Amino acid sequence: MTALFGWIVAAPDIPNDVGGKYVAGAYIVFVVLLLIYVAIMGMKLARIERGLREVAELAEARKDEAAVAETARAEVKS
Amino acid sequence: MTPSRTAFAAILAKDLRAELRTLQSLPAMALFAVTSFVIFRFGLNRTSLSGSLAAGVLWATLLFAAVLGINRLFVAEREEGGFDAIRLAPIDRSVLFTAKVTALIVYLGALELIAVPIFALFFLNSAASLPPLVLVLVLADIGLAATGTLISSMAVNSRARDLLVPLVLLPLVVPLMIAATAATEPLMLLGGVSYHRFGTWLMVLGLYDLIFALLGYAVFDFLLED
Amino acid sequence: MYGKGLRPLSIATVVMFAISLSLVFFYAPIEADQGFLQKIFYLHVPLAIVSLCGFVVGGIFAILHLRRDEPRWDAYSYVAIHISVIFAVGGLITGSIWAKGSWGHWWVWNEPTLVSFLIVFLLYATYYPFRYAIEDRQRQARYASVFAIAAGAFVPLNFLAVRMSESLVHPRVFATAGGGLPGSMMLVFLCSIVSMALLWTTLVKFELSAKSAQGQLKRLRRALDAPTGPPTSRIAPEVQ
Numbered sequence: 291m292t293a294l295f296g297w298i299v300a301a302p303d304i305p306n307d308v309g310g311k312y313v314a315g316a317y318i319v320f321v322v323l324l325l326i327y328v329a330i331m332g333m334k335l336a337r338i339e340r341g342l343r344e345v346a347e348l349a350e351a352r353k354d355e356a357a358v359a360e361t362a363r364a365e366v367k368s
Numbered sequence: 369m370t371p372s373r374t375a376f377a378a379i380l381a382k383d384l385r386a387e388l389r390t391l392q393s394l395p396a397m398a399l400f401a402v403t404s405f406v407i408f409r410f411g412l413n414r415t416s417l418s419g420s421l422a423a424g425v426l427w428a429t430l431l432f433a434a435v436l437g438i439n440r441l442f443v444a445e446r447e448e449g450g451f452d453a454i455r456l457a458p459i460d461r462s463v464l465f466t467a468k469v470t471a472l473i474v475y476l477g478a479l480e481l482i483a484v485p486i487f488a489l490f491f492l493n494s495a496a497s498l499p500p501l502v503l504v505l506v507l508a509d510i511g512l513a514a515t516g517t518l519i520s521s522m523a524v525n526s527r528a529r530d531l532l533v534p535l536v537l538l539p540l541v542v543p544l545m546i547a548a549t550a551a552t553e554p555l556m557l558l559g560g561v562s563y564h565r566f567g568t569w570l571m572v573l574g575l576y577d578l579i580f581a582l583l584g585y586a587v588f589d590f591l592l593e594d
Numbered sequence: 595m596y597g598k599g600l601r602p603l604s605i606a607t608v609v610m611f612a613i614s615l616s617l618v619f620f621y622a623p624i625e626a627d628q629g630f631l632q633k634i635f636y637l638h639v640p641l642a643i644v645s646l647c648g649f650v651v652g653g654i655f656a657i658l659h660l661r662r663d664e665p666r667w668d669a670y671s672y673v674a675i676h677i678s679v680i681f682a683v684g685g686l687i688t689g690s691i692w693a694k695g696s697w698g699h700w701w702v703w704n705e706p707t708l709v710s711f712l713i714v715f716l717l718y719a720t721y722y723p724f725r726y727a728i729e730d731r732q733r734q735a736r737y738a739s740v741f742a743i744a745a746g747a748f749v750p751l752n753f754l755a756v757r758m759s760e761s762l763v764h765p766r767v768f769a770t771a772g773g774g775l776p777g778s779m780m781l782v783f784l785c786s787i788v789s790m791a792l793l794w795t796t797l798v799k800f801e802l803s804a805k806s807a808q809g810q811l812k813r814l815r816r817a818l819d820a821p822t823g824p825p826t827s828r829i830a831p832e833v834q
Contacts, residue, residue: 306630319688331800344823525733543752591737
């Protein structure tokens with residue numbers, strides 16, 4: 291870190307290690323907010339996935355029923 | 369199609385007549401303002417005010433008293449089917465907006481006619497600030513009326529009617545309050561009336577009035593759709 | 595439909611952020627007065643600017659909603675405002691951290707951008723209870739659009755008023771030494787704004803895509819006469 295600041299001529303009013311903590315804090319807040327958003331969207335996605343699974347099972351069950359009904363009707367005819 | 373001027377006059381006259389007859393909002397607003405002054409006297413522990421403190425107390429009180437009136441602005445329309453009447457009538461619907469804004473300006477003017485002299489009586493050393501203050505009051509009233517009418521017309525159709533107006537209106541009128549208090553503060557300085565940046569702040573007030581009056585007029589039609 | 599450009603957009607966002615963060619920490623010169631602390635500038639100001647532009651964009655979508663009377667514009671307006679509110683929270687917190695570092699207080703009243711930003715945030719925070727209070731969905735959408743338009747017009751006015759109310763005597767917290775930005779800082783600043791704007795756009799698209807997926811699922815459920823899923827929000831507009 292000191293290598294980066296070696297070329298400064300005059301020392302700033304706010305010492306750099308103090309400043310560094312605040313900068314880190316600010317960037318951490320940014321990242322955390324972003325991650326909270328991702329987490330919430332993740333939960334939404336999970337709910338959508340669950341719903342899709344339910345609907346897929348329902349559609350397949352209906353298809354099976356329709357197939358069974360078809361074969362039953364075919365047998366009755368023959 | 370009824371010309372807008374006739375419709376405007378009719379709606380305005382109906383509103384003012386109703387208010388005069390029932391006196392629902394005006395006495396409450398005025399009493400609230402005067403009582404607030406008393407509360408401020410004790411809360412701030414001062415018997416005289418000047419400069420920014422005077423401007424702040426005056427404008428905060430006027431604003432909160434105005435909210436009382438704004439809350440009740442469309443209640444009659446809502447309860448007695450006034451909105452339907454406007455929808456069916458062969459008039460330009462934005463006329464309701466202009467008529468209501470004008471009515472509200474009249475109410476605010478009446479409020480200030482009572483509250484401001486009492487404020488001067490309670491707290492100010494001289495009445496020299498009052499004549500230029502009238503200019504500030506007029507411009508602020510226009511902006512407050514425009515924004516207040518807009519918000520009130522939406523709030524009246526909602527569930528938390530009495531909460532919605534203070535909630536949404538207060539942040540919206542912050543620039544108006546900034547300009548009004550900034551223009552008023554130099555008028556009430558202990559050393560005497562000063563017109564520091566008076567014209568600039570009046571222009572900011574005028575800008576606010578223009579923007580929100582035009583905006584309200586433009587969108588009001590969409591608000592009345594069923 | 596909303597997820598279509600999402601991949602290239604998010605890649606562009608990541609790349610741009612990598613570039614601007616590298617520039618911030620390895621290229622941008624250390625500022626004379628505030629030292630390393632000043633680097634928050636490249637995070638806080640873009641958050642604030644993009645958030646404000648987002649609010650104005652939300653207002654524009656609202657105008658389009660009223661004029662075209664298509665419900666999807668209300669959804670666009672809602673999401674634009676929603677994401678901008680999140681960015682605004684980030685802007686306020688980072689601004690507060692910066693104030694604490696510079697002046698020792700977690701809040702300062704003499705920095706006009708921070709103050710007007712607070713007022714704008716307070717206004718848009720009322721957007722949610724406002725929508726919630728109106729039960730009829732169509733009316734809710736229309737009124738929300740009026741709100742978004744009024745609030746969008748409010749943003750520049752508010753900045754003007756707050757900036758003017760600052761006495762010229764008070765030093766501003768965030769003004770860099772010497773006034774204008776030197777060229778190298780300006781480059782980094784512009785890169786930071788671009789990456790933040792890309793992030794905003796990515797998140798808006800992401801959110802709209804998720805809403806659209808929810809809408810399609812609801813459509814599927816209705817087509818199959820399936821039991822309806824968990825109740826949806828009373829305020830978030832649906833996307834079909």
